[in-house]
Amino acid sequence: MPELPEVETIKEQLAAKITGLTITGATIYLEKVIAVPAPARFGETIRGRTILGVNRRGKFLLFDLSGGYCLVVHLRMSGQLVYETEAGPLPRHTHLVFHLDRGRLRLTDLRQFGRVWLVPAAGAEVKELRKLGPEPLSSAFTEEYFLARLQKSRRRIKALLLDQEVVAGIGNIYADEALHAAGVHPARRASDLSVREGKALHHAIQEVLREGIAHRGTSIRDYVDAGGEEGSHQHFLKVHNRAGRPCPECGTRIEKVKLGGRGTYFCPRCQPL
DNA sequence: CAATCAACCTGGGTGC
DNA sequence: TGCACCCAGGTTGATT
Numbered sequence: 001m002p003e004l005p006e007v008e009t010i011k012e013q014l015a016a017k018i019t020g021l022t023i024t025g026a027t028i029y030l031e032k033v034i035a036v037p038a039p040a041r042f043g044e045t046i047r048g049r050t051i052l053g054v055n056r057r058g059k060f061l062l063f064d065l066s067g068g069y070c071l072v073v074h075l076r077m078s079g080q081l082v083y084e085t086e087a088g089p090l091p092r093h094t095h096l097v098f099h100l101d102r103g104r105l106r107l108t109d110l111r112q113f114g115r116v117w118l119v120p121a122a123g124a125e126v127k128e129l130r131k132l133g134p135e136p137l138s139s140a141f142t143e144e145y146f147l148a149r150l151q152k153s154r155r156r157i158k159a160l161l162l163d164q165e166v167v168a169g170i171g172n173i174y175a176d177e178a179l180h181a182a183g184v185h186p187a188r189r190a191s192d193l194s195v196r197e198g199k200a201l202h203h204a205i206q207e208v209l210r211e212g213i214a215h216r217g218t219s220i221r222d223y224v225d226a227g228g229e230e231g232s233h234q235h236f237l238k239v240h241n242r243a244g245r246p247c248p249e250c251g252t253r254i255e256k257v258k259l260g261g262r263g264t265y266f267c268p269r270c271q272p273l
Numbered sequence: 274c275a276a277t278c279a280a281c282c283t284g285g286g287t288g289c
Numbered sequence: 290t291g292c293a294c295c296c297a298g299g300t301t302g303a304t305t
């Protein structure tokens with residue numbers, strides 16, 4: 001579910017709400033969500049640590065804790081991370097609760113794919129983090145870098161955009177939207193794109209991600225922000241999840257195909273093969 | 274190297 | 290109403 005704009009939204013909200021609070025304990029309802037350390041050690045290791053800051057890397061959330069520890073969270077498809085001060089009954093599918101000195105932070109995840117890691121240092125030993133490519137909204141994601149990656153890959157461009165080692169944080173929604181904005185068919189081979197198309201796509205990626213953030217994320221199914229509220233970017237999507245509806249640019253019916261196992265939406269007129 | 278598929282899960286939607 | 294089946298903002302690992 002959550003891609004870069006959704007995780008960024010949660011990060012910003014949590015940074016404002018829980019920075020400086022102390023974790024007084026954790027309740028684990030589903031042990032497998034703890035990737036590291038052993039679930040039995042998790043509670044005692046995190047207890048008493050203060051949240052010094054909240055960061056994001058790709059689709060990962062990173063909580064800097066006192067004592068040189070880092071809590072890493074990945075929400076995968078349906079994970080929700082919600083901070084609340086009213087301690088009502090926990091919703092279904094809540095698998096982990098952090099008790100804070102003010103309020104609580106809960107991980108609720110219908111599909112149970114989300115994972116958390118509690119590691120020393122800044123999360124450096126979470127190998128999934130080390131492999132990530134550049135942040136698309138940082139200066140590290142240059143046009144030169146992106147064009148070079150395109151040039152040396154025969155993969156379909158959509159698969160390349162979803163590869164977190166190429167660029168971190170793009171998921172199925174924003175890949176479709178970026179390709180549409182750049183006028184590139186999702187099944188094109190990366191190395192077949194012209195320099196002009198590559199530049200347009202580089203620009204489109206940043207554009208659609210910034211828009212998604214401005215709208216506090218896309219809520220199609222399960223996504224809610226750190227306050228439990230839906231985002232609004234679903235109302236601004238041009239192709240994703242809109243099969244059969246007219247393209248906002250040209251009125252052509254939007255098509256849906258399966259690419260690399262993922263539902264893929266595009267406008268056959270704006271994005272010719 | 275690239276593509277496909279199964280796994281990991283639950284629940285909503287659809288068609289018979 | 291029931292049931293079988295497909296689908297879903299992700300990622301990994303096995304196989305072809």
